[in-house]
Amino acid sequence: MKILLALLALVSTISAFAKEPLPTKITGLKTPESVVQDKDGTIYITEIGEFDKDGDGQITKVDKKGNITVFAKGMDDPKGITMVGKNLYVTDKTRVLEVYPDGTWQVYGAQMAFPSTPVFLNDIEADKVGNLYVSDSGSLKDGGQIYKITKGGVISIIADNKNPDILAPNGLLFEGRNQMVSVDFASGILYRVNLANGATTKIAEGFGGGDGIIKTKSGKVFISDWKNGVINQLSGGKARLFKSGLTSSADMALSADGEYLLVPLMKLGELVFIPLEEAKP
Numbered sequence: 001m002k003i004l005l006a007l008l009a010l011v012s013t014i015s016a017f018a019k020e021p022l023p024t025k026i027t028g029l030k031t032p033e034s035v036v037q038d039k040d041g042t043i044y045i046t047e048i049g050e051f052d053k054d055g056d057g058q059i060t061k062v063d064k065k066g067n068i069t070v071f072a073k074g075m076d077d078p079k080g081i082t083m084v085g086k087n088l089y090v091t092d093k094t095r096v097l098e099v100y101p102d103g104t105w106q107v108y109g110a111q112m113a114f115p116s117t118p119v120f121l122n123d124i125e126a127d128k129v130g131n132l133y134v135s136d137s138g139s140l141k142d143g144g145q146i147y148k149i150t151k152g153g154v155i156s157i158i159a160d161n162k163n164p165d166i167l168a169p170n171g172l173l174f175e176g177r178n179q180m181v182s183v184d185f186a187s188g189i190l191y192r193v194n195l196a197n198g199a200t201t202k203i204a205e206g207f208g209g210g211d212g213i214i215k216t217k218s219g220k221v222f223i224s225d226w227k228n229g230v231i232n233q234l235s236g237g238k239a240r241l242f243k244s245g246l247t248s249s250a251d252m253a254l255s256a257d258g259e260y261l262l263v264p265l266m267k268l269g270e271l272v273f274i275p276l277e278e279a280k281p
Helices: 002-016
Strands: 032-037 043-047 057-062 068-075 078-084 087-092 095-099 105-109 121-126 132-136 145-149 155-160 169-176 179-184 190-194 200-204 210-215 221-225 230-235 238-243 260-265 270-275
Touching: 032 260, 032 270, 043 078, 057 078, 057 087, 068 087, 068 095, 078 121, 078 132, 087 121, 095 121, 105 145, 121 169, 132 169, 145 169, 169 221, 179 210
Parallel strands: 032 078, 169 210
Antiparallel strands: 032 043, 043 057, 057 068, 078 087, 087 095, 095 105, 121 132, 132 145, 145 155, 169 179, 179 190, 190 200, 210 221, 221 230, 230 238, 260 270
């Protein structure tokens, strides 16, 4: 009897601490572009609102129980988002915003501080010590750049259109050891970028309007294609279709537990959760 009671108590304890299940879809968003999930399960989604209408952009928060609230507002066209410590960093047209845990924010990299005039700041990524890397997609055809912003706020150019490979860089993924992976929205080519000298090496091509890049804990790499509404998996130096039917699949994120892709569907105003269990080795 004592053993039975002990087992029942154990089951009760496990149930009490079981993680909340992720929803399959969040709807009603206003042009969602990027997403990040905190270690505690909280999800933050950037919403552009109406393109080029200043002041109507925001960040929406989805807590562990699925409650949806506006976390930060008054932005212009917020796009890429990343988290360093408890602060969020967001690209917003030609500036980078630093967002605090209470939802207030300030400009982190003002336009005057950039060594060249930014045009279309897009994705943003952080390294392990808190430096930020920002892609400028230019005209979405050419004129792109990749910037580095140090923890002290000093901005430098990592690569620009002096390198013919740099057309409209979008998604970024920090690899460590002074290496960054970038996918180009114009050419659909996935590059490895040397952060010390800006040199690029082609990894693979065929990623269409390349947007978000995700690397799973097991090393699988996925790239969303905004133009074609698909997600491709990098496989043997080639793009292999993983998931289709995702209208305007934008800058996605890996869930905190590593089991799902969180994918904003910009034109549909949705965030969908795609399980990775079907991904091939």
